[in-house]
Amino acid sequence: GQSLEQPSEVTAVEGAIVQINCTYQTSGFYGLSWYQQHDGGAPTFLSYNALDGLEETGRFSSFLSRSDSYGYLLLQELQMKDSASYFCAVPNTGFQKLVFGTGTRLLVSP
Amino acid sequence: GAVVSQHPSWVICKSGTSVKIECRSLDFQATTMFWYRQFPKQSLMLMATSNEGSKATYEQGVEKDKFLINHASLTLSTLTVTSAHPEDSSFYICSAREGSGVNTEAFFGQGTRLTVV
Numbered sequence: 001g002q003s004l005e006q007p008s009e010v011t012a013v014e015g016a017i018v019q020i021n022c023t024y025q026t027s028g029f030y031g032l033s034w035y036q037q038h039d040g041g042a043p044t045f046l047s048y049n050a051l052d053g054l055e056e057t058g059r060f061s062s063f064l065s066r067s068d069s070y071g072y073l074l075l076q077e078l079q080m081k082d083s084a085s086y087f088c089a090v091p092n093t094g095f096q097k098l099v100f101g102t103g104t105r106l107l108v109s110p
Numbered sequence: 111g112a113v114v115s116q117h118p119s120w121v122i123c124k125s126g127t128s129v130k131i132e133c134r135s136l137d138f139q140a141t142t143m144f145w146y147r148q149f150p151k152q153s154l155m156l157m158a159t160s161n162e163g164s165k166a167t168y169e170q171g172v173e174k175d176k177f178l179i180n181h182a183s184l185t186l187s188t189l190t191v192t193s194a195h196p197e198d199s200s201f202y203i204c205s206a207r208e209g210s211g212v213n214t215e216a217f218f219g220q221g222t223r224l225t226v227v
């Protein structure tokens with residue numbers, strides 16, 4: 001099976017940089033995705049890493065190290081609207097389902 | 111990106127009644143849809159995988175007779191919570207994939223907040 005662990009909560013101030021970590025245990029690995037979810041809303045896709053290294057998309061970057069079974073989401077130039085929950089996720093074999101991490105609640109203060 | 115529409119966005123029902131939640135892929139065909147349940151401040155827990163034209167595959171611990179899933183077409187899947195009880199109150203979210211590759215993005219409906227009174 002799959003299990004993904006994340007810190008439960010992270011706090012930061014506007015303009016800062018924050019890193020949200022994800023460690024995973026999977027039987028087979030097919031990439032790591034990141035999703036953002038605001039309270040009461042649907043998760044929205046942020047990024048996907050299939051190979052080791054850093055993927056950059058605007059203010060958000062995602063990193064993967066397959067040898068360490070570890071990845072992180074890096075958020076730069078934080079804005080108040082970035083306050084949300086962030087989930088890492090992995091597909092199982094055959095991508096028949098997406099398994100989500102425990103989730104990290106990010107609180108951005110002025 | 112592709113759009114997944116979920117309806118209703120919220121519903122309040124009496125204990126013992128049934129509630130149907132619809133999930134539609136508006137601009138693509140989804141051979142597979144997923145149903146999740148989420149409690150406050152917790153992660154999304156997969157309930158079942160819905161494949162068009164076949165029976166849904168339920169996760170361990172999910173009662174298939176209580177949570178009826180029908181995937182009648184490539185654009186519509188429904189989840190019916192039968193004989194709902196207060197403990198069924200939760201946020202239910204559907205998801206659909208546009209393709210079949212391992213890096214295919216999953217699109218989510220806006221969720222349905224169910225309150226059973």
